[in-house]
Amino acid sequence: MAKLLKNYRSTVILLFAIIIGGIAGIIFGQDTAVVKPFGDLFLNLMFMMIVPLVFFSVASAIANIGEMKRLGKIMGAILLVFFATAMISAIIGFIGIRVYDPLKGVDTSAIMNMMKTPDASQSTEDLSILDQLVKTFTVSDFSLLFSKSNMLQLIVFSILFGLATAMVGEKGKPLATLLSSGTAIMMNVVKIVMYYAPIGLGCYFATIIGELGPQILSGYARVFVLYIGITILYFFGFFTLYAFIAGGKNGIRIFWKNAVTPSVTAIATCSSAACIPVNLAAVKDMGVPNDIAETIVPLGANTHKDGSVFGGVFKIVFLFLLFGKDMTSMSSILSIIGVAFLVGAVMGAIPSGGMIGEMLILSVFGFPPEVLPVIAVISTIIDAPATLLNSTGNTVCGMLVARLIEGKDWLKKSVTVKV
Numbered sequence: 001m002a003k004l005l006k007n008y009r010s011t012v013i014l015l016f017a018i019i020i021g022g023i024a025g026i027i028f029g030q031d032t033a034v035v036k037p038f039g040d041l042f043l044n045l046m047f048m049m050i051v052p053l054v055f056f057s058v059a060s061a062i063a064n065i066g067e068m069k070r071l072g073k074i075m076g077a078i079l080l081v082f083f084a085t086a087m088i089s090a091i092i093g094f095i096g097i098r099v100y101d102p103l104k105g106v107d108t109s110a111i112m113n114m115m116k117t118p119d120a121s122q123s124t125e126d127l128s129i130l131d132q133l134v135k136t137f138t139v140s141d142f143s144l145l146f147s148k149s150n151m152l153q154l155i156v157f158s159i160l161f162g163l164a165t166a167m168v169g170e171k172g173k174p175l176a177t178l179l180s181s182g183t184a185i186m187m188n189v190v191k192i193v194m195y196y197a198p199i200g201l202g203c204y205f206a207t208i209i210g211e212l213g214p215q216i217l218s219g220y221a222r223v224f225v226l227y228i229g230i231t232i233l234y235f236f237g238f239f240t241l242y243a244f245i246a247g248g249k250n251g252i253r254i255f256w257k258n259a260v261t262p263s264v265t266a267i268a269t270c271s272s273a274a275c276i277p278v279n280l281a282a283v284k285d286m287g288v289p290n291d292i293a294e295t296i297v298p299l300g301a302n303t304h305k306d307g308s309v310f311g312g313v314f315k316i317v318f319l320f321l322l323f324g325k326d327m328t329s330m331s332s333i334l335s336i337i338g339v340a341f342l343v344g345a346v347m348g349a350i351p352s353g354g355m356i357g358e359m360l361i362l363s364v365f366g367f368p369p370e371v372l373p374v375i376a377v378i379s380t381i382i383d384a385p386a387t388l389l390n391s392t393g394n395t396v397c398g399m400l401v402a403r404l405i406e407g408k409d410w411l412k413k414s415v416t417v418k419v
Contacts, residue, residue: 014380017198018205022217025209032210035203042200043369045193050359051146053186055158060179061303062162063172077404078296081397082304085242086344089234089306089389090337093313096230098327102222102318150363155342190356204373223314224381230310231385235263239396246399247411254411255396258282266391267384272301275391283398287411292401300394305344307389311382312343312357315375319367322374339364344390 025032139145139153165172165179209217243255265278276297283293316336320327327333342364343357358375361367379386402410 013198014201017202018377018380021202021205022209024206028206029210032203032206036207039200039204039207039373042193042196042204043372045196045200046359046372047369049186049189049193050356050363051154052182053190053356054154054360055161056179056182056186058155058158059162059165060176060183061299062159063165063176063179073405074292074295074401077401078299078397080404081400082300083341085306085393085397085400086304086309086341087337088238089309089344090313090340092230092234093310093340094317094333094337096226097223097314097317100222100226101321102219102226102314201373201376204370205377208374219318220377220381223318223378227310227314227382228385231307231389234306234310234389235392239393242396242400246396246403250411251399254286255399258285259392259395262395263388263392266388272305272387272391272394275387276301279391279395283395286395286399288398288402289406292405293398296398296401297394300397301391304394304397305386305390306393307344307382307386308357309340309344310389311379311386312340312361313337314382315343315358315378316340316361316365318375318378319361319365319371322371323367335365 137153137156139150144150145154145157162179165175168175239255239259240252243251245251247254259282262275262279262282265275266272279297279301280293283297284290288296313336316339317327319325320332320336325332327336339361343360358372358379361375362369362372406413
């Protein structure tokens with residue numbers, strides 16, 4: 001019990017601070033605006049880190065895969081499986097939250113008096129589709145990458161940089177090591193700043209509740225209920241389907257026999273990174289070859305998080321509903337699903353994800369920084385089930401990759417499967 005409380009300590013403290021802030025907002029109303037500067041300090045610290053954090057994490061993940069056996073074939077299969085499962089997650093999440101509107105009956109007009117709405121003039125330029133794509137994924141000057149407003153462009157550059165480093169081979173190893181060190185350092189910077197998160201988010205949430213009133217709390221309750229429902233559906237339904245695709249009926253039996261320990265560990269730690277050793281052992285027990293297991297588990301912990309994709313969709317749609325933005329056009333739907341996919345890739349493998357995904361959402365869609373606490377609350381309340389899907393999902397993905405690489409009889413060929 002003591003170990004469980006220790007693992008959940010940061011989440012419990014953050015949730016407690018948010019609850020205290022909510023109570024203060026209900027009691028003192030708009031007078032809570034006096035503590036808003038403490039929230040602004042937290043937001044500024046987070047946005048200050050996002051550019052180097054995204055660059056190091058994305059570039060490092062790609063640059064450090066150059067030594068893997070059968071690299072090309074394995075990486076191709078991993079990317080295909082990761083992309084397919086994350087897209088399925090995004091679509092399911094979007095359908096779920098559109099059917100079950102979390103803000104139904106909530107008066108959201110008050111938030112416009114508190115925060116600046118996105119500048120519509122910036123998104124109504126008369127550009128062709130091709131011109132818009134160019135503007136979305138590239139910038140005209142390298143210095144423009146050093147802005148939180150150009151996160152997609154930074155991700156594109158980071159991917160190219162990581163690929164180029166991996167392609168160099170031996171000469172690129174020192175730089176690949178440097179990128180790994182940079183990632184570790186930036187994640188520690190995030191952890192340091194997150195010590196202030198309870199104060200910053202608590203103060204900001206008090207301000208939000210003071211302006212909007214307690215009615216928005218019902219929206220969070222609906223988000224949590226919907227997320228739990230989708231977690232149960234995806235965990236038992238889709239994981240079973242993936243296991244069947246990977247190995248038929250025997251694949252289902254092997255997966256569920258070995259999935260209990262990774263699942264319990266994920267819920268107990270709320271950290272995909274902390275689950276890596278357990279997941280490695282479980283994937284190997286499922287019969288996945290060592291080189292595939294040792295590639296997909298560490299890579300998946302950092303870049304493949306179906307639970308975070310669900311959360312990303314919920315956060316984006318929550319803000320779209322809050323600001324009354326259109327979600328009926330195909331471009332809006334595709335952008336929501338696409339950015340949710342990226343959220344799953346960049347979220348940190350630590351409790352609450354380090355707010356990285358939230359900052360990406362604000363940057364891409366142009367929402368004001370002040371709304372970060374609004375969706376940060378969602379991250380906090382869904383942390384445990386999201387980690388369950390993030391972490392355990394990588395084990396069944398290992399089986400899918402083994403099926404693609406080794407063929408349909410891969411389970412029969414394996415001598416490590418514990419039947």
